[in-house]
């Protein structure tokens with residue numbers, strides 16, 4: 071599991087995360103909601119050791135993310151991350167993009183990496199696109215390629231940061247479907263999203279972040295059905311307008 075305790079994060083003099091406590095349990099899909107600027111992306115980056123913290127701790131399967139002795143390569147192999155914008159290598163095919171990290175970071179042979187790539191492209195429904203350059207793929211296909219690339223490292227956890235926000239509306243569904251498929255397969259996922267409908271029908275729990283704190287966390291029914299925090303209520307009201 072991922073254990074987040076009292077995490078404080080500053081950029082310069084400004085405290086962005088003000089003591090975050092949060093657990094992510096094995097096999098669950100936890101949605102992180104919250105207004106823009108509430109600290110959602112920063113929190114994901116702290117989990118993935120892309121950002122240092124100034125207080126508290128984060129443990130991933132018992133490994134302290136910010137302990138100087140932690141092997142970051144090993145830690146990051148546990149954590150697949152997908153962003154709003156996927157920066158695929160433009161000169162590499164879809165298959166080569168997926169095979170790259172298993173070979174360079176995961177120590178797989180060329181053949182093993184290729185087999186992994188084939189498997190994960192198939193998994194996200196891109197088997198027929200293996201030999202195309204990323205520029206030949208639609209936005210939705212590019213995001214599924216990003217998911218395949220993360221999965222090829224055989225992570226225990228997947229972190230998603232607004233992965234559908236930059237997509238044309240008609241391409242959103244295929245990416246959300248891919249995430250739902252992973253949930254069904256038992257992947258543990260943290261999903262930052264503005265998509266209340268997705269949070270409602272596809273997550274196990276929802277956490278609502280407000281100004282660097284967890285204003286509320288609970289089941290979908292609790293947080294989205296009967297929110298107790300004024301911040302959550304206000305956020306949900308706005309979504310209905």
Ligand SMILES: Nc1ncnc2c1ncn2[C@@H]1O[C@H](COP(=O)(O)OP(=O)(O)O)[C@@H](O)[C@H]1O
Nearest residue numbers: 081082086104105106107108109110111112113
């Ligand atoms: N690298 C950075 N340097 C300084 N401030 C940052 C940096 N990244 C994020 N911030 C600030 O931290 C706050 C939270 O940002 P972010 O985590 O991106 O919020 P969210 O993802 O919820 O929209 C914002 O006020 C943002 O301006």
Ligand SMILES: [Mg+2]
Nearest residue numbers: 110111112231
């Ligand atoms: Mg963000």
